[in-house]
Amino acid sequence: MTPHTNIALVGFMGTGKSTVGRLLARELNWSFVDVDDAIVETAGCSIPDIFSQHGESGFRELERTALLAILQGANQIISCGGGIVTVPDNIDSLQKQCTTLCLTASPDALYARVKGDSNRPLLQVENPLVEIRGLIDKRAPLYDQFTEQIDTGDKSPQDLVAEIRDRLGI
Ligand code: S3P
Numbered sequence: 001m002t003p004h005t006n007i008a009l010v011g012f013m014g015t016g017k018s019t020v021g022r023l024l025a026r027e028l029n030w031s032f033v034d035v036d037d038a039i040v041e042t043a044g045c046s047i048p049d050i051f052s053q054h055g056e057s058g059f060r061e062l063e064r065t066a067l068l069a070i071l072q073g074a075n076q077i078i079s080c081g082g083g084i085v086t087v088p089d090n091i092d093s094l095q096k097q098c099t100t101l102c103l104t105a106s107p108d109a110l111y112a113r114v115k116g117d118s119n120r121p122l123l124q125v126e127n128p129l130v131e132i133r134g135l136i137d138k139r140a141p142l143y144d145q146f147t148e149q150i151d152t153g154d155k156s157p158q159d160l161v162a163e164i165r166d167r168l169g170i
Helices: 017-028 035-043 047-070 088-097 107-114 128-143 157-168
Strands: 006-011 031-034 076-079 099-104 148-151
Touching: 006 017, 006 088, 017 031, 017 076, 017 157, 031 035, 035 047, 035 076, 047 076, 047 088, 099 157, 107 128, 148 157
Parallel strands: 006 076, 006 099, 031 076, 099 148
Antiparallel strands: none
């Protein structure tokens, strides 16, 4: 295990960051922190409302501020929103201040998990599967900057937690 005392999970929407993160935190007896939840709490409105009132760029500013505040803490499992990697400073912060793992899944698996969820403004489009494919293509070089990649495939959250613990030796 590296000296970092925070573990961050990144990856596309629907890769299971929050579910896996919550379970991992419970096993390690660490805190679980969800960056999206912190943003909603500070803004006092939902993510779709933030996007419609301030646009994606306004959301990214709130996300950056929330991440920096969270990184002040220790012994936390941090679940990051899928687009956190679109701000280069966030990648830098996560690489320097956390042990960061990137969860991956195929576009079809992601679509099956997120379809019908109205809380993800970027996917409220006519063809969410096409949108998912496009965003993944665009973001692949960003997610690839993290060396620890975990394919979530058909694995259960419990299996993934075991794999993460094994990988990090914790
Ligand atoms: C986003 C992912 C969402 C949330 C927002 C934008 C993205 O988080 O931050 O809707 O740009 O991929 P989840 O990955 O937790 O769904």
